[in-house]
Amino acid sequence: MRNKRIALVGNPNSGKTTFFNGLTGANQHVGNWPGVTVEKKEGKFTHEGKEYDVIDLPGIYSLGAFSEDEVVAMEYILSDDADVIINIIDASNIERNLYLTTQLLEMGKKIILALNMVDEAEKRNIKFDIDKLSELLNAPVIPTVAHKGRGQDQIMEAVLEVLDQDKAHDNPLIYSGVVAHHIDHMEEIFKDQDLNYSPRWTAIKIVEGDPAVRKMLSEANLSPEAQQAIDEFYKYHSSDNFELEIVDSRYAFANKVAEQGVIRPEVEVVTRSDKIDKILTNKYIGIPAFALIMLLAFQITFAIGEELLGGFAADLIEGLGVLVESLLISISAPDWLVAFVVDGAISGVGAVVEFVPLITVLYLLLGLLEDSGYMARAAYVWDDLMRSFGLQGKAFISMIIGFGCNVPGIMSARTLDSRKDRMITMLINPFMSCGAKLPIYSVFIAAFFPGKGGLVLFALYATGIIVALIMAKIFNNTLFKGEPSYFIMELPPYRLPIAKNVIRNMWNNVSGFIVRAGTIIFSVVTIMWFLAVVPGSVEPYSQYTLLGRIGTFLTPLFRPAGFGTWQESVALFAGIPAKEAVVGTLGMLYAGLYMEEGVQLVNAIQQHFTQLTAISYMVMVLLYTPCAAVLGIVAKETKSFKWPAFLAIYTFALGWVAAVVIYQVGSLLGFS
């Protein structure tokens, strides 16, 4: 027998992810919903010896056609795949969270309400009459504090109880007036139809004018009379604002529930959140505060990830190299194998793996920022400035997410309402320097700017933001004209980041990095190594090898930018499958070149670059063609190959121009 399936539904910021992590622990996996790039999280949970599947639906405010997230959630709930729904409610924000609940009740599903973060509400002197709430909503209500595991057992008891019931309780929300008349009328029509979902719900959605449901019905097997009734309804009522009346009725119900079941203090408690906001959203301090937070984040990333821990990782890899080499020699392995493993695999992939501590700290800090509630403030303080570049504050969140990885950065553009905003946000995201580029910068920083790591990184990231904004403006005036979409965003209270969430998020990213090192980067380095040792008749790693000849052919292209050796040109192209391969390839090629001298990658780079060319190379890396995964996600999100091709070419051109300008102007001014 299949496991019983529990779906989690709730608003963004309701603590749904924490709830999910609390239930499933490490036993979860992340994928995509079929056909779309909306993230799908599934996990397993065992209670009293029985295993349950838990499905985490995207965080949404409503179930309609507003966004892909909402459509995914609605279609999933309609599919009846879930046996029971746990609706996570932010206890401090009960009216708006109950708005979503009213729609779940309309769908006639078995639901349990988890009144989450009750501790936070208690701090604000908000009290609850749980029995009353449960009675009014006609569903079990359980107070919970997900990150402490409070209420989890009671939730599972309620789940077992609800699973035993034949059907869901009746919906306690009753519409009135003209809207009710139309809903009743439609329901009568749908009752005789062969529909997979409740006639009542379908009727409400038709009167509400939900385009997603209309589309679903046009694909359903409706009788011509029923189809005609729908068409006529829209013909005569297109200018009536029934949808607003329906929202008002749902809110009236939510307000009634809150009035009777929630006791609020006379005077609102001024929270610590309010005090922090006074500073971080101040019109003068807001943006400098943001810059300071980012600068601090990069300083810490570098100080801990590179200077404190980086050495250990490097020593570890080096030790491993020596060990493996002597092992291979002792079993008298053939020379080519020793060369491949030591110069190719260990120097190449090792050069990437050395940066695991750095990446770990970066993702840890980005995760802390994300979990703290600061991101919404960053969007707020940047809204004005973003508007002058033709975008809006929410687009800035996609940009910050891009600092970790451009793929989720681009996916998050989905939360924007207009196509114009989405397209521009996707096309500029690659200028947000991602974690995979960090190893490249750190090698050059170690070679030429020791001790100034945080500052150099900050300058690079800031350059990325500036270029992104300028390109946004240009796109806004050329390819995608129009006003930026409207900005509406919840500012959740600041919360102490929850260790479990931050660590899980960090681990997902770091393990992704390690997996890439073992797969894509290993493959790229292997191919590069192979090309660098054939034909066997020439000196390996020299310009006479196949790779050397390809590089030599490409070199004139990059000479105006100052990096004139074939190794450097080849490494840039190796970075297109995955950015880490730039360092991997350089590490492999230089290790081969300086084999006998035992020269480290950093020393090799010092011999091949100058301060000026190091800068032009880093800027090229910052701006040029993003990795294959990014191009792939752009193709998927835009459903076209035209846009990723455009992205690949324009970023390359831009990176090249910037690197050339830096080198040429720098040389003229006498820098080297």
Added chain:
Amino acid sequence: MDKKLTDLREGNTGRVDKIVAGRGATKRLYEMGFNTGARIKIVKNDNGPVIVSLNGNKVALGRGLASKIVLGE
């Protein structure tokens, strides 16, 4: 007397009377809690987006959008 949300100062309150925006934007505002009669308190109103409080929970609104919300007493 009806006022635009952007005309109110910090600390003032009002109730949503109507929203004069496009259909999609209006519905989203309603769904986010700016429905008829909702009580709104202005938390911040200077040159950037407006921050309002709905039952003690903060929402930021772009100025353009905020000016389309008409408040009554």
